[in-house]
């Protein structure tokens with residue numbers, strides 16, 4: 001696997017890109033989609049590697065908990081750690097859905 005040490009800087013301003021479709025990294029040319037795919041793979045590995053049993057903070061039931069972290073978006077400052085919580089699969093799905101709804105609403109308002 002090709003490990004890139006590039007921190008990636010994707011233009012969100014026309015004509016190079018937009019907030020919904022940032023252009024390729026200005027340093028190494030990696031496309032936004034390729035970076036997102038790689039991040040999704042890493043996130044999945046991280047989630048599956050950190051499964052624990054405990055009390056879900058949302059529904060207070062003792063269940064298998066999965067790592068949940070809000071998705072990084074192009075307008076987030078690089079290197080800012082988004083809060084991490086451990087949720088049961090039901091609450092995880094709810095959180096992911098509301099996050100997507102939030103993102104979709106935001107994009108629609110642009």
Ligand SMILES: [Zn+2]
Pocket residue numbers: 006007008009025026027028029030
């Ligand atoms: Zn790059």
Ligand SMILES: [Zn+2]
Pocket residue numbers: 056057058059060061087088089090091092
């Ligand atoms: Zn829960």
